Amino acid sequence: MLKNHNLLDASQGNLPEFSTERCNLHKGKCIDMYCDEHNEVCCIACIATNHKSCPEKRIYSIPDMIDTLFKLRDCKQIQSRLRDMMVSLTTLGKSKDDKLKALNDVKNEEIAKVQKFQKALETIIRKAGEATRNEIEGKYKELEKEIHQEKQNANVNEDSLKEYDDKLNKAEGNRAQRFVCCTIAEKKMEEVDRQISKETGITDDGRQLVFTPNQTLMKYLNGLHGIGIVGVNTRKKTDMYQIKGSKDINIMVNGDSSTCYSLGCCLTFDNQLLVTDYNNNKLKLINTDTMTVVDNCQLDSAPYGVCCINDSEAAIACRDNMIQFVSYGNKITHTRQIKTSHSCFGITTRNDKIYVTDCEYSLYIYDMTGNLLQTISQDNAGNKLFYCSIRVTFSENGDKMYVSDGNKSIVCLDGKGNYQSTFNDSDLNLSDGVCVDGRGNIFVIGYSSHNVVQFNENGQKIGVVVKQQDGLLYPQSxxxxxxxxxxFVTMNDCNVVKMFELY
Structure with missing residues (x-):
């Protein structure tokens, strides 16, 4: 086959270079042509069909012109951009995974709400059914009593008539006696006859227990598509909140030996409020409907921050390098502890991980059993990240962490702990407590400025929501x-927690 070919060794001379890429439109054909008019590589068939109107001088054979064409491309730069884009897509994919998990968590929460509401409706219907059954029982007892009385009256009248029947039998031959007995019996029979007619009429009139279903209720329930409205809420809010009203919640309880000093607070899954009391070594549970303390628990060490893990367990950052776990519900009870090698101050949880600040230079991440997973203390350039890490919270979808950092205000990290940005404002002095509203806004406490400042998720100030004249003095969490x-805002050495109703 090769007798008419002149075979050369690959090392002899510059051999032509051919692309091994195949055309998607014309299967099997190599991509060996380039159209400069469209900056497109293709096969010879593509040139004949899709590029026949292009100037011939702008169409090149890649093997023939590769020395010239290759200079047009900076392959290393393109490959670098490819890799950067691949990293971006990987990050995007992971963020979508996080959003899917968050979406699944929200779905489960909303289904739980539906089940809770359904149980509430079932309880209402059960109580209404029980009330109707009790009403039937009450009516039955009334009728039963009436009929028993009528039966008793009939028995008395029967005995009376029998008495005079006996007297008439005994008075045989004594006409005077028989006359008297007949007259009395006649009167008695008239009276009994009237009673019989009356009671027989009542009985025949149909005294029966009747239950008539509420057809309006049945029609309404049958017409329901569901027991609530389901929609997709973007939950974004860009305008500043305003104060609609406020209330002071007294958190002092019997047994407190000092003025309360709450350094941390959080809402439970059923919307009750947990607050720590550093001075009295206590955790307190507040009913947010009645605004009263309904339970408290003495702790082994003075508490700082607190967060809820689930609907029955909370974690508390305590003074003696310790994370204390408690169960709450009917009664707050100690469960377990995690000892750490550092101070524990602010605390939050997400995706079965515990995030703890040390009020110094670091943020620590643990699993639920106490294994240290990560320590965050430097930015991307290796510089010290925190001046004084105080509190930590997450954005709604978990893609950002916000750490209050004293004079530096708020340090923003991504969900993996990588530094993103720092933001501050002149209205904010010594940032302390921080929380989010679930609509893209961040509330930051100014300890020395005695206020609460609202930022958007990009760190731009929207405004001062709560000021000192609204009752804040050295707010903390x-x-x-x-x-x-x-x-809800706690304050330094104060027996009250402030509740601000916003709109």
Whole structure:
């Protein structure tokens, strides 16, 4: 086959270079042509069909012109851009995975709400059914009593008539006696006859128990598509909140030996408020409907921050390098502890991980059993990241962490702990507590400026929501009730927690 060919060794001379890429439109044909008019590589068939109107001088054979064409491309730069874009897509994919998980978590939460509402409706219907059954029982007892009385009256009248029948039998031959007995019996029979007619009429009139279903209720229930409205809420809000009203919640309880000093607060899954009391070594549970303390628990060490793990367990950052876990519900009870090698101050949880600040230079991430997973203390350039890490919270979808950092205000990290930005404002002095509203806004406490400043998720100030004249004096921690738009704020050495109703 090769007798008429002149075979050369690959090392002899510059051999032509051919692309091995195949055309998607014309299967099997190599991509060996380039149209400069469209900056497109293609096969010879593509040139004949899709580029026949292009100037011939702008169409090149890649193997023939590769020395000239290759100079047009900076392959290393393109490959670098490819890799950067691949990293971006990987990051995007991971963020979408996080959003899918968050979406699934929200779905489960909303289904739980449906089930809770359904149980509430079932309880209402069950109580209404029980009330109707009790009403039937009450009517039955009334009728039963009436009929028993009528039966008793009939028995008495029967005995009376029998008495005079006996007297008439005994008075045989004594006409005077028989006359008297007949007259009395006649009167008695008239009276009994009237009673019989009356009671027989009542009985025949149909005294029966009747239950008539509420057809209006049945029609309404049958017409329901569901027991609520389901929609997709973007939950974005860009304007500044305003104060609609406020209330002081007294958190002092029997047994407190000192003025309360709450350094942390959080809302439970059923919208109750947990607050720490450093001076009295206690955790306190507040009913947010009645605004009263309904339970408290003595702790082994003075508490700083607190967060809820689930609907029955909370974690508390304590003074003696310790994370204390408690169960709450009917009664707050100690469960377990995690000892750390550092101070524990601010605390939050997400995706089965515990995030703890040390009020110094670091943020620590643990799993739920106490294994240290990561320590964050430097930015991307290796510089010290925190001046004084105080509190930590997450954005709604978990793609950002916000750490209050004293004089530096708020340090923003991505969900993996990589530094993104730092933001501050002249209205904010010594940032302390921080929380989010679930609609893209961040509330930051100014300890020395005695206020709460609202930022958007990009760190741009929207405005000062709560000021010193609203009753704040050295505020320290805060949490936001997303259902009722209520902001709770604790203060330094103070027996009250401030509740601000916002709109």
């Amino acid at each position: 805060t949490c936001f009730d997303q259902k009722l738009n209520r902001l």
